[in-house]
Amino acid sequence: MCLAVPAKIVSIDGEKAIIDTEGIRREVVVSLIPDPKVGDHVIVHAGFAIQKWSEADVAEFNGLMDEMRSVEPGAPGHGPHE
DSSP states (O other): OOOOEEEEEEEEETTEEEEEETTEEEEEEOTTSSSOOTTOEEEEETTEEEEEEOHHHHHHHHHHHHHHHHSOTTOTTOSTTO
16 A cells, blocks of 8 residues: 655755654655745655645645544444445
């Protein structure tokens, strides 16, 4: 299973950057995206920033995550087999 996560660039040094994902910081390669800048929102997979996200993309993602977090575990219609 592959997973890409959204992150924000907090510093850049050449082809590498430090990104922040919900308070967790790590180093990634930014050479695959055009003109990376501090403050850009990116999607990260396997240590590489693979795509920039707009503010609208980030807002939509955050809204979906908030909605998912608000679902009460075990409520009818929200179980793993329903």
